[in-house]
Amino acid sequence: MQQVKDQHTVPKCYLKNFSEDGNNIFRKFKKVTKEDLTNIELKKPTSLKKATTKEHFYTVEKGTETMVIESIFYSREIENYYPKYYDLLINPKISKLESRDDRSRILMCLLSLHCRTPKQFNYFFKSIPENLQDRIDLIKEEYKTSHIGNTLINFIQTHEYKTITIVKINDSSEFITSDNPVLILNPKGELINHKFKEQFNKDNVIVIPIDHKHCCILKNATDKNGISIDEKVFYNGIKRIEENCNFAWEINAKIIKSADLVCYGREKYIKAFFSIYKFID
Numbered sequence: 001m002q003q004v005k006d007q008h009t010v011p012k013c014y015l016k017n018f019s020e021d022g023n024n025i026f027r028k029f030k031k032v033t034k035e036d037l038t039n040i041e042l043k044k045p046t047s048l049k050k051a052t053t054k055e056h057f058y059t060v061e062k063g064t065e066t067m068v069i070e071s072i073f074y075s076r077e078i079e080n081y082y083p084k085y086y087d088l089l090i091n092p093k094i095s096k097l098e099s100r101d102d103r104s105r106i107l108m109c110l111l112s113l114h115c116r117t118p119k120q121f122n123y124f125f126k127s128i129p130e131n132l133q134d135r136i137d138l139i140k141e142e143y144k145t146s147h148i149g150n151t152l153i154n155f156i157q158t159h160e161y162k163t164i165t166i167v168k169i170n171d172s173s174e175f176i177t178s179d180n181p182v183l184i185l186n187p188k189g190e191l192i193n194h195k196f197k198e199q200f201n202k203d204n205v206i207v208i209p210i211d212h213k214h215c216c217i218l219k220n221a222t223d224k225n226g227i228s229i230d231e232k233v234f235y236n237g238i239k240r241i242e243e244n245c246n247f248a249w250e251i252n253a254k255i256i257k258s259a260d261l262v263c264y265g266r267e268k269y270i271k272a273f274f275s276i277y278k279f280i281d
Contacts, residue, residue: 006053007070009117010179013082015048017211018177018264025051026267028274030178030259045267052179052262054118060144073148074116082109089166089238090214097164097236106164107156110208110216114182114199115152119260123196124151155199159206161230162218165239173245174269175209176252178259183207183251193258202230207251212266215251253277 019025024045058069065072085106088094097103114120121143128139169175184193185205192198206218221235222228229235252273256263263270 002067002071003059004067004070005055006050007055007057007059008052009054009057010052010113010181011074011079011082012048012051013079013086014113014181014210015051015177015264017086018175018209018266019048020266020268023047025264026270027051028263028265028270030256030261030263051264057118058116058144061141069144069148074112078109078112081105085109086210089164089210089216092168092240095238095240097238100234100236103164103234103236104156104160107160107218108152110210110218111155111159111182111199111206112152113208114180114184115147115155117180117260119180119193120196121147123194127196151199158200158202159218161221161232161234162206163221163235163237163239165217165219165241167215167217167247168240168242169213169244169248170242171244173248174212174266174273175215175248176212176255176263176265176270176273177209178255178264179262180258180260181208181255183254183258185254191254191257207254209251209255212269 015025016022024047026045058074060066060068085102086109088097088102089106097106121140124143124147125136125140128136132139180193182193183191183206184198185207186192186198186201187203187205189205192204198204202220205220207215209215220228220230223233256277265273
């Protein structure tokens, strides 16, 4: 299999939907000071081919197929399907999923955006006990494959009964995204991305901006009597609601906090947003 040196920790098929021309994307670099203040530095647009790349980040050094994660799993099984399910999610005419397989594919496409990022890898590495530090290189190598076979699969199973809601912004506001684009919120709406095992908490809500006008929300479902349907019934509908700039601002503020190093968006809006954000934050 062809060796791929520059591997995308946030895939092009996702970032493309925050681009104005489908080829380039505008960036804001994030730096948190000792006083825990967020400074945002303006950067010129970069090509989608170069955004979020890290050399051999998923390459498996041991084994017969070094590209099993990058090429076989992420490229073939996720990025190959992403455009289809993105179109399905934003299509206002579609209110119901045809099959359980469609639902599983949607969750795999969206939730993998969380598991594959360097920030989430690092949260796992920080949890390794001191008595195993002498094996850290081996553990890091093993985690490349286990983050798919263990972390991602358990993440999907935790939230497989949640409702799917697509929120569309109905004014001139837009969503931005980042190099750590999946937001995990507790029932109070607080961002808890920094806690590694919180993705396996069924009570949490998952929010993912999917383009500059839409975001997807995964949250617990109940029947008409208010009783949870978790592990009872698969909800195959897609709820669709509209929100305004207040909702977009709330999500964008959480995206900035969730970001590791970079925020992404459309140039005109992201410049206007951060010109105001620096005064309010």
